[in-house]
Amino acid sequence: MATPTTTQPRGSAKVNRLGLEKSVYKGLDSTLCNGCGHDSISARIIDACWELGIKAEYVAKFSGIGCSSKSPAYFLSRSHGFNSLHGRMPSVATGAMVANNTLTGIGVSGDGDTGSIGFGQFKHAVRRNVPMVYIIENNGVYGLTKGQFSATADVGQELKHAGLNELPPIDLCLEALVADCGFVARAFAGDPKQVTELVKAALSFKGTAVIDIISPCVTFNDKDDSTKSYSWGKTHNERIFDVTFVPSYEEITVDYDEGQAKEVELHDGSKIVLKKVDRSHDPTNRMAAITLMEQAKTNQLFVTGLIYINSDRPDLRDYEDLPETPLALMPSSVTRPSKESLTKLMQGMM
Amino acid sequence: MAVEVQTKPATQSPSREPIVNDFSITIATKNGSGSQTANATILRALFKMGIPVSGKNIFPSNIQGLPTWYTIRVNKDGFTARKDESEILIAMNKATVIEDVQKMKPGTMCIYSDGLGYTPQRDDVIFYKIPAAKMAATSGLEGKLRGYAENMAYVGVLANLLGIEYVELEAALSHQFKGKAKAVEPNTKTIKAAMEWAKAELTKTDPYRVERMDKTTGMITIDGNTAAALGAVYGGVTFAAWYPITPATSVAEALGYYLKQLRTDPATQKPTYSIIQAEDELAALGMVVGAGWAGARAMTSTSGPGISLMAEFAGYAYFTEIPAVIVNVQRMGPSTGLPTRTSQGDVIPCYFLGHGDSKHPCLLPGTIKEIFEFSWRALDLAERFQTPIFLLTDLDFGMNQWMSESFDYPDREIDRGKVLSAEDLVRLKGNWGRYRDVDGDGIGWRTLPGTDHPLAAYFTRGTGHTDRATYSEKPEDWEGNLERLNRKFESARKVLPAPVEDQVDGAEIGIIGFGSTDPAIVEARVLLAKKGIKTSYMRLRALPLSESVSSFIRAHERVYVVEMNTDAQMTQLLRLDTPELAARIFQLNKNDGLPLTARWISESLQKMEA
Ligand SMILES: Cc1ncc(C[n+]2csc(CCOP(=O)(O)OP(=O)(O)O)c2C)c(N)n1
Ligand code: SF4
Ligand SMILES: [Mg+2]
Numbered sequence: 040m041a042t043p044t045t046t047q048p049r050g051s052a053k054v055n056r057l058g059l060e061k062s063v064y065k066g067l068d069s070t071l072c073n074g075c076g077h078d079s080i081s082a083r084i085i086d087a088c089w090e091l092g093i094k095a096e097y098v099a100k101f102s103g104i105g106c107s108s109k110s111p112a113y114f115l116s117r118s119h120g121f122n123s124l125h126g127r128m129p130s131v132a133t134g135a136m137v138a139n140n141t142l143t144g145i146g147v148s149g150d151g152d153t154g155s156i157g158f159g160q161f162k163h164a165v166r167r168n169v170p171m172v173y174i175i176e177n178n179g180v181y182g183l184t185k186g187q188f189s190a191t192a193d194v195g196q197e198l199k200h201a202g203l204n205e206l207p208p209i210d211l212c213l214e215a216l217v218a219d220c221g222f223v224a225r226a227f228a229g230d231p232k233q234v235t236e237l238v239k240a241a242l243s244f245k246g247t248a249v250i251d252i253i254s255p256c257v258t259f260n261d262k263d264d265s266t267k268s269y270s271w272g273k274t275h276n277e278r279i280f281d282v283t284f285v286p287s288y289e290e291i292t293v294d295y296d297e298g299q300a301k302e303v304e305l306h307d308g309s310k311i312v313l314k315k316v317d318r319s320h321d322p323t324n325r326m327a328a329i330t331l332m333e334q335a336k337t338n339q340l341f342v343t344g345l346i347y348i349n350s351d352r353p354d355l356r357d358y359e360d361l362p363e364t365p366l367a368l369m370p371s372s373v374t375r376p377s378k379e380s381l382t383k384l385m386q387g388m389m
Numbered sequence: 390m391a392v393e394v395q396t397k398p399a400t401q402s403p404s405r406e407p408i409v410n411d412f413s414i415t416i417a418t419k420n421g422s423g424s425q426t427a428n429a430t431i432l433r434a435l436f437k438m439g440i441p442v443s444g445k446n447i448f449p450s451n452i453q454g455l456p457t458w459y460t461i462r463v464n465k466d467g468f469t470a471r472k473d474e475s476e477i478l479i480a481m482n483k484a485t486v487i488e489d490v491q492k493m494k495p496g497t498m499c500i501y502s503d504g505l506g507y508t509p510q511r512d513d514v515i516f517y518k519i520p521a522a523k524m525a526a527t528s529g530l531e532g533k534l535r536g537y538a539e540n541m542a543y544v545g546v547l548a549n550l551l552g553i554e555y556v557e558l559e560a561a562l563s564h565q566f567k568g569k570a571k572a573v574e575p576n577t578k579t580i581k582a583a584m585e586w587a588k589a590e591l592t593k594t595d596p597y598r599v600e601r602m603d604k605t606t607g608m609i610t611i612d613g614n615t616a617a618a619l620g621a622v623y624g625g626v627t628f629a630a631w632y633p634i635t636p637a638t639s640v641a642e643a644l645g646y647y648l649k650q651l652r653t654d655p656a657t658q659k660p661t662y663s664i665i666q667a668e669d670e671l672a673a674l675g676m677v678v679g680a681g682w683a684g685a686r687a688m689t690s691t692s693g694p695g696i697s698l699m700a701e702f703a704g705y706a707y708f709t710e711i712p713a714v715i716v717n718v719q720r721m722g723p724s725t726g727l728p729t730r731t732s733q734g735d736v737i738p739c740y741f742l743g744h745g746d747s748k749h750p751c752l753l754p755g756t757i758k759e760i761f762e763f764s765w766r767a768l769d770l771a772e773r774f775q776t777p778i779f780l781l782t783d784l785d786f787g788m789n790q791w792m793s794e795s796f797d798y799p800d801r802e803i804d805r806g807k808v809l810s811a812e813d814l815v816r817l818k819g820n821w822g823r824y825r826d827v828d829g830d831g832i833g834w835r836t837l838p839g840t841d842h843p844l845a846a847y848f849t850r851g852t853g854h855t856d857r858a859t860y861s862e863k864p865e866d867w868e869g870n871l872e873r874l875n876r877k878f879e880s881a882r883k884v885l886p887a888p889v890e891d892q893v894d895g896a897e898i899g900i901i902g903f904g905s906t907d908p909a910i911v912e913a914r915v916l917l918a919k920k921g922i923k924t925s926y927m928r929l930r931a932l933p934l935s936e937s938v939s940s941f942i943r944a945h946e947r948v949y950v951v952e953m954n955t956d957a958q959m960t961q962l963l964r965l966d967t968p969e970l971a972a973r974i975f976q977l978n979k980n981d982g983l984p985l986t987a988r989w990i991s992e993s994l995q996k997m998e999a
Contacts, residue, residue, distance in 0.1 A: 063843075067859075096845060099683070099838040104851075112848055112860070119838035120848040121682060123675070124701055130667065130675025131682070137663045138628055138685035139839050160675070163668040362659040366627040367684030367837060371803040373661050374625030374686065376651040378798045381623060384647075385795040388609035 056092035056288070064089045066113040076228035076254030076269075077107050077176045081114045083231055084145065084174075087238035088115060091286055099135055099142045103128040103157055105149035106183045107176035107254070115145075126157025129164035132171050133355065139365040140356050143242065144171030151181045154190040154209045161211075165218040168246040168354045172238065175211055175249070176228075178256035179267035186259035193266045193339060198259065212346055213332045215249040216325060222248035223328065223347040227272040228255065233343060239284035240345065243309045246354040253341070266339055275341040279320050279331075280313040282345055303348050313345055322348050405496075405596040408476070410440050410465035412597050415475035416543070417482045417489045421453030423537030424481070426565060426576070427544050428459040432790055433561035434553050435463055436610055439602040443469035443908070444790045445984060450635070450729045456485045467604060469792065470909035471984040477597060479543045480505065481521070490514065498595040500546055502539065515595045519546050519583070527582040528575035538579045545583025550591070551599045555584060609795045613786030614690075616757050617716050618643035619796070620764020621688055622651055625803045626714075628685035630665045630676035632695060635728045636784040637718040640690035641666075670695035674702040674713065681712040682849060684808070684837040686768050688714035692784075693735055694724060696742065703777050704743020707874070709849050710824070710833065712771035712806065715739075716764070716780045718787040721982055730982025731784035733904055736958040739779045740932050746871065750881045751779040751932040755889070755907040757793035759930070760786060763886065765799050772806035774832060774881050783953070785905045785984045807834040811842040819844035822857040824870065831877030878933065885931035890941060896923040898998070899945035900977075901938075903929040903959065905984065906951050912987035917994065929959070934966050942970045949977040949994055953985060 054060055064085045069078050088095065095117035102108035104125035111120045123131045128146050136144050153161045153175050164173070179196060181187040188196070191211065192204040215223045222244045224237045234252060241248035255261050255269045263270045280301075285291050287308035300314040301322065313322060321327050328347035335342045364373075414431070418424040425446075432444040443462050449455035462472060474494055480486040480501035487507075490499055495513035502521040509516045521542040528538035548558060559577050566572040617640050621629070626648075631641040645664055652661045667673035673689045680687040691699065696717055706713050719735045721727035739751050750770060752763040763780055771778045807828075809821060819842070824833045833856070836845040847858040854870065855861045902910045907928060914924050927941045942948050942963070950960040957976035964971040977993055979985060 070860075094841075096841050096843070097839055112850075117843050117846050119836070119846045120850075121679070122848065122850040122852070123679075124705055124851070127671070127675045127702070130672040131679035133665070133672075134628065134630065134676035134679025134681070134685070134687065135683040135838065136679075137665070137676075138680040138683035138687070139837070142683070142839050159668060160672055163672065167665075359663040359665075360659055361663065362654055362657060362661055364661075365684075365839070366661070366663060366680070367839075369625075369627055369661055371625055371805075373654075374627060374652070375623055375799070375803055380651055381796065381798050384619070385609055388611050389607070389795065 055089050057094065059089070061085065061089045063117065064095060064115055066116045069113045071106055071109065072258050074257040075106065076178060076256070077110050078113070079228045079231065080174065080176055080234060080252055080254055081110045083234040084114045084238055086235045087242065091239055091242060093143065093242065097142055099144050101128045101132040101135070101144060101146040101171070103148050103152035104183070105152045105181070107147055107149035108152055110147050110176070126152050126155070127160060128152070129157065129160035129169065133164060133167065133169045136170055137355060137359055137361065138367045140361050141365055146171050146173045148173070148175050149182070150175060150177040150179060150191040150211070151189040154211055162214065162218045165215055165220045165247050165249065167358070168221065168352055170246055170354045170356060172241040173247055173249045175251045176254040177211065177251050177267065178254050178260055179265065180256050180260040182256045182259060196265055197262070208336065210332055210336045211251045212249070213329065213336065216329050216332065216347055219352065220249050220347070221246045221349040221352050224250045224345045225343045226250060226252045227276045227341070227343055228252055229269055229272050230276055230343065233278060233282055236282040236284045237345065240282065240311045243286070243305045243307050245306045245350060246352055266341065272341065277340060277342045278316050279318045279342055279344040280316060283312040283314070285310045285312060305350055311345065311348065318342070322346060325349065407598050408596045409598045409600050410463055410602065412463055412477060413472045413475040414461045414477040414479065415489070416459045416479040417485050418457050418459070418540070419482050420449055420451050420455045420457045422481070422540070424457070424459065424540045426537070427540035428461065429565060429790065430544055430558055430561045431547065431553065432461055433564060433610060434557035435461070435599060436605050436792060437557045437560060438554060438599060439605050440599060441465065441467040441469065441604050442792060445471050445785065446789060447983065448729050450725060450727070456482050463599060465602060465604070468908065468912040468987070470912050470987050473986050473988055479547065480507070481540070481543065483507070498597065500543055517546065517550070517591055519543065524579055524583045524586065528579045530575045538575060541576045541579035542583045545580040546587045548580065549584045549587035550593055550595065551597055553599055555581070605792060607795060608792050610790050610792055611757060612639070612788060612790055613757055613760050613782050614639040614718060614788065615643040616760040617690070617764045617780065617782060619647060620761040621768065622647045623799055624686065624765030624768035626686050626688055626768060627662050628677065628680040628687040629689065630667045630673040631689050632667050632670045632673050632691065634692045634695050636720055636788045637690045637692045637695070637716065639788065640716055640718065670698040671702065674699040674715065677713045678702055678706050678711050681771070686772070687712070688716065688768065690716035690718065692718050692720045693722065693726065696735055696738060700742050701744065703749065704747045705851055706777045707743055707747040707749060708851060710775040712775055713777040714767045714771050714780065715777055716782070719781060719783040727982050729784065731905070731984055732954060732980060732982065733783060733952050734954040734980065735781065736954065737962065739781060740962070748878060749777050749779055750774065750885055751781055752886065753781055753903040753930050753932070755904055755928050755930065757786065757791045758796055761796045769804040770881070773804050774877060775806060775835060776877070781904065783905050807832055809834045809836050811840050811845065814840070814842040814845055823847040824854065824856040824858060824873070826873050826876070830880040831873050832880065882933045882935065885933070885935070887935050888930055888937060889928045890937070891926045892944065893923050893925045896925045897946040898922065899925045899927060899941060899948040900951060901927050901929060901948055901959070901963065902951040906953060909985040909987045909990055910951055913990035913994070916987055916991040920995065922995070922998070932962065934962065938963065939967045939970060942967055942973055946973065947975060948973050949975050949997070951977045951985070951990055953980055954978060955980045
């Protein structure tokens with residue numbers, strides 16, 4: 040295999056292809072609890088963006104409200120951030136991504152933010168295929184309001200004050216699949232490599248890329264028997280694939296046997312290489328993905344990886360048929376029709 | 390043909406003076422019967438005859454079947470407010486004919502369809518029975534369309550009786566159908582047949598006539614929602630999100646229609662805008678706020694229940710200082726309420742919409758022309774003040790056809806407000822703060838996402854923040870920020886449209902009004918003057934209130950605030966702003982879903998004076 044010609048961010052390299060050190064991609068210091076899963080996800084977003092050499096000035100960060108939603112402050116300080124309303128990140132991102140088609144969107148939400156108050160907006164954003172990475176930092180609990188059940192809590196999950204949950208969980212990957220999402224992944228915050236590769240792949244996906252990351256809340260829901268705890272994740276994480284993302288400017292350097300891996304090409308020419316682990320799952324088969332997620336939900340299996348990929352759907356910017364110049368930057372000469380046009384209209388109404 | 394022409398009513402003197410260009414027509418039909426085209430045709434023909442007219446649709450919240458009344462007022466003096474009664478009734482609805490006739494004053498007239506099976510029971514009203522179905526047959530149309538053509542029968546008969554010119558009727562139809570002869574012809578056939586029939590078969594005994602004038606030259610006819618949409622188009626709107634709701638829906642629809650026409654890039658055929666039908670109003674404003682934050686000229690349009698849903702975003706946008714324009718075409722009540730009736734019930738809710746300690750400039754256009762003007766200005770103001778701007782109209786304005794002065798092209802460049810570019814940041818050596826009041830007007834400078842400078846970014850947050858947009862819980866930061874927001878609000882007060890005043894020498898009484906009640910107030914003042922009651926008039930055009938309001942109040946012993954809501958909301962705001970003058974401020978409010986009439990204003994004011 041040929042050696043890549045671009046600067047390699049991997050390994051011990053200090054700068055990425057933009058010549059930037061990783062510290063440039065950092066945010067402010069986190070104010071989340073020590074050990075909170077959300078912080079490790081922020082670190083992975085930093086890794087992914089740095090490694091890909093993404094220009095942070097062209098990234099817009101979005102979130103709703105919750106501990107998870109605070110995290111956009113803790114990565115990419117060179118990117119504009121929008122910490123919006125509880126559950127309403129999708130609508131804000133929709134407007135912004137249409138207003139400026141040169142922006143890359145990274146959204147971070149929580150299981151409460153997405154699965155309860157923002158459930159409708161989530162589904163509609165997916166339906167519209169708003170171009171953005173949509174990360175759900177899923178801890179099965181409301182962290183910021185101190186330990187109430189969220190809608191992703193598993194049956195049998197116990198919380199200190201809230202007691203025992205008897206209601207079935209909402210599976211956000213399933214919901215994304217049902218809403219025709221073209222990029223559906225599940226990961227575990229305690230599996231850094233997988234999270235990083237999935238975030239990288241999601242950043243290249245044209246459309247809404249949903250990654251449901253189980254992200255333990257060490258303060259309110261980290262008992263060993265909770266399906267959202269670190270120990271559960273460590274012992275139950277069942278990767279369906281080893282995911283490797285190969286950006287368009289790089290050549291494939293990973294070894295894999297034909298037949299054991301699947302290669303998916305994205306719009307920008309980048310590739311996702313999915314190396315089968317022990318389950319046979321076709322991530323381009325939507326029904327298979329739905330079945331897999333149903334089984335996982337019923338049997339409390341923690342399967343992770345890229346569950347479904349389909350890059351054929353137009354994204355919202357296609358649907359809106361946006362012009363090349365971002366709407367936000369349209370000059371007045373374009374946005375205000377001529378005086379003659381108004382005179383003509385008025386004459387027609389006389 | 391069995392034609393029934395009522396002999397002259399006994400109560401009438403045989404030689405009645407003709408009444409020319411001064412009466413109202415009520416057309417009673419069923420919703421969904423296709424009468425809009427007929428009514429609009431009459432309205433436009435009269436308008437093109439140079440006679441001042443207005444049309445108001447009093448319609449039910451129903452798609453088909455419930456009663457609808459359309460009133461056309463013809464007035465040589467240019468009074469266009471709704472009147473309490475009509476002199477001419479066109480009865481096409483069996484369900485309401487008895488009641489409708491009962492409401493008629495002696496000496497008035499009624500045209501009714503023979504299809505109603507109605508036998509006139511009053512001898513002090515002039516009746517003309519018309520074979521509407523038979524006339525509709527001349528259209529050559531079949532089925533449902535034939536039914537629609539029955540409406541053209543009353544158009545023709547009315548035209549003959551009043552003297553409406555046929556050529557203007559034909560031109561009006563052609564205008565409505567955008568010149569499509571296939572659509573126009575069946576209708577003109579029926580109109581012609583009806584006119585001929587009336588000429589041959591009816592003896593005119595009523596006094597009502599129209600005569601050509603020249604009082605509408607240079608004027609246009611248009612509905613307020615189209616005016617609002619056009620204002621946004623010429624204001625350079627680039628993003629709109631909305632959710633269907635009567636009576637605001639046609640704002641978004643007109644926006645789509647005219648943007649397509651005027652803002653499609655000729656080279657690429659691509660739109661230079663985007664309109665999204667959101668999943669609800671909450672999302673609609675969320676999208677507008679997201680787009681406004683990213684630098685689009687963004688707006689939404691809605692009515693009462695939508696406003697309720699927008700509350701959280703309105704408060705957020707106020708606090709985080711994001712431009713947004715919200716057009717509120719006001720109607721009555723919650724959920725369904727009275728969705729097809731008008732109201733000014735959202736004044737206080739819009740002014741203070743949000744989480745608390747939030748307030749928004751509200752523009753209050755009082756004419757159709759002002760709706761257009763304030764709509765483009767709203768986009769400028771939103772970006773200039775980096776805050777939500779409400780444009781308050783109502784159903785009467787929004788959905789009825791109005792005669793209006795034609796619109797003036799914006800007299801100033803588009804204002805994009807205070808935005809720092811990457812070059813500006815280089816010049817400033819990156820030293821800037823999103824919420825820093827560098828100009829002393831309370832307005833900070835913002836950067837847009839995608840600005841290529843390492844220090845361009847800031848973090849928009851609903852939390853307490855410093856002037857650099859970083860998290861803060863410090864009491865002085867919170868207070869300082871809200872004080873600056875108040876300064877910004879005061880800056881806005883100075884540039885918002887000032888009230889229009891007509892101070893009358895020696896008048897003890899002042900009238901304050903706003904919005905669509907203007908025609909009724911204008912006419913009421915004439916009625917009052919006839920009774921020897923002098924009044925001054927101040928028409929408010931924006932909230933926060935202009936400083937000139939208190940001097941107007943001070944200049945009068947008693948000030949009556951005319952408004953269409955139950956809680957006398959503007960009265961309360963006026964008292965709040967001028968507590969020392971509160972005792973002089975009286976409420977003159979009514980909220981029955983119908984546009985106010987001059988008579989109601991004049992009589993109620995006299996009662997309160999007594
Ligand atoms: C409209 C509204 N209702 C309630 C709240 C209070 N609230 C803040 S965060 C939160 C739950 C967050 O849970 P989740 O999204 O799971 O985030 P986590 O803190 O667990 O990361 C709630 C209910 C709010 N901010 N806004
Ligand atoms: S409460 Fe839970 S979710 Fe919130 S910061 Fe602490 S550990 Fe994280
Ligand atoms: Mg949570």
